[in-house]
Structure formats: structure tokens, C-alpha cells
Amino acid sequence: MKYSKATNYALHTVVYMAQESLEHPIGVKQLAETQSVSPTYLSKILTKLAKEGIVRSISGVNGGYTLTIHWEELSFLDIIQAIEGKASIFEDCLYQHEDCGIKNVMLMAEEKLEQELREHKIVALVKK
């Protein structure tokens, strides 16, 4: 029960991009260097973020990644779910037939977690 390293990389990458807020895209190589990750691996993470519309990829020379227009609305939960998926923390209960009290408690706790992550925006971490 841990968040993957990929989630960690994704969060740091998005914060970094928000911090810089460049007009021209940032290449994978540069992003990878700030976190000491292999560029190819980071590109996989960025692909996931792109599929969720969190970043936009620009091909060709001087290409790279930029945040999308609405990046100031981005919450932690948006990024985490883009990487981890939106599946529930707690797998389906063994007894499908009826309400499982255990499952109900677990889902309530998960909702508390997500609520907290939804309330925190990336923009709050950007130092001006």
C-alpha cells in the first residue's frame, strides 16, 4: 500500500513546470535532469499526464511539454489519479451479494483521503 515512484516524479515535474511557467516547452531531458531520472522513463509518465490533459506535448524541434491552460486549477488528486488510475483503493468485497460493512468503511475512508488531495492545488506550492 504505497504510492508509486511514478506518482512522486509526476508531482515534482508538474510543480517544476508550474514554477518555471515558461512560454516555450520544456524538453524531457531537462525535466529528467532536475530529478535524476532517466528521460525515457519520465516520458512514459508524461504520456500518462498528456492523456489526462494535464500537460500538452509538442513534437519536433524545440518541442517538449507545457502545462495546459487551466493548470492553476490542478489539484494533487488530478495528478495522482492520472498516474495511479481511478480504481478504488479497496478491491471488491468477497461477498458481492449484499452490503459489506467493511467495504463501506473503507470507501468512506478513501473518500476522506481524496477529499484532502482534491482541496490542495498545485499552484499553492509555487513560490513567487
Place this chain on the structure above:
Amino acid sequence: MKYSKATNYALHTVVYMAQESLEHPIGVKQLAETQSVSPTYLSKILTKLAKEGIVRSISGVNGGYTLTIHWEELSFLDIIQAIEGKASIFEDCLYQHEDCGIKNVMLMAEEKLEQELREHKIVALVKK
């Protein structure tokens, strides 16, 4: 980012034992049948619970497991941590040197999750 099946089994097992509240111990075989798990695997889970003092094992003929005396105080968190361990959900941040804003947010969210799991007791699910 999911809870393991073992956690699911552990929760159901403890609830089942609380429900029955037998004076004589319950064997692994019987517990395994109620959840359609292999007895050997369930015994591994019960060993973990025993190490945390949640259940007590009794060797020999008519042996098995019983809940400990203070089982009415047991929370969901107790059982989950016995199986999953007490490590933080969020691994250490890449930059150790200083406060990482990302890490702080994640730890706060984790605390919300644990708080919710700590407030819910197993005894609340026992139907009388």
C-alpha cells in the same frame, strides 16, 4: 496503490471471529472455508495478526485462534497496519535536504485517512 487481498482477508476474519465470539478457539481450516481461501495462506495472515497481539494462537488438539481480551477496542487501522505495515504511504521525497511541500500535503492526506480508519471499530459491525 491498493490494499492487498491479505488485508481484506484479515478484516473479514476478525469480524467473523468477533461475530461468533466463541469461547473455544476456531481452527484455521474453519476460518478459511468461510472465505474460500487456502488454510495455509490464511495462517500466514493470522501469524501477522498474532505478532501484533490482535489474535492469540493456541497450539495442539482443538487449538486455533481467539481474539485477545481487548478486541472491543480494535479499530480498522490496527488490523490494516498489522498486515500492511506502518510505513508511510508516501515514500521519502527525492530532495531530502529541506521541507518538501509535496510531501507535507501527502502526509496530511494520509493522516486524514488513518484518522478515519482509527475511529471505526470492528465491534460496530457485529450484528447482535
Place this chain on the structure above:
DNA sequence: GTCGGCCTACTCGGATATCAGCTGTCCGAGTTGCCCTGG
């Protein structure tokens, strides 16, 4: 001068390798209660 083709830098996405942890099994060792046998 301008248009078209080529070259380069870069991303995209699939295939693959590696590794860790979860899931599950097997087996030998230890423990306890019961039975059976010998005195």
C-alpha cells in the same frame, strides 16, 4: 527570391528486460490432548 526536398532534433508508443512484493503451496518441527497398553 522562392519552392520543395532533405536533415536533424525531438516526441510517441510498443516491445522488452528486470526486479520487488503479493499470493499461494509444501513440508518439517513443535505442541497439546487423547487413547492405549503395561504394570
Place this chain on the structure above:
DNA sequence: CCAGGGCAACTCGGACAGCTGATATCCGAGTAGGCCGAC
């Protein structure tokens, strides 16, 4: 009748196998911008 040894049921814990998902790499394909040559 009674004591002691043996047997059976059960748990304990380590060793091990299989599988899934996370981590990480490599490479071919596609794309965009710039350069260069032909007209």
C-alpha cells in the same frame, strides 16, 4: 485402576514457486522546424 508412552490433530515458521505490477531501457516511427539547392 493408574501411569507413561505413543498417536493424532493442530499450529508455527521457513523455504519456495508463480504471478502481477512497477521500474527502466531500447528502438523504430512519426512530426515539426530549419537548411540547402534547384529553378
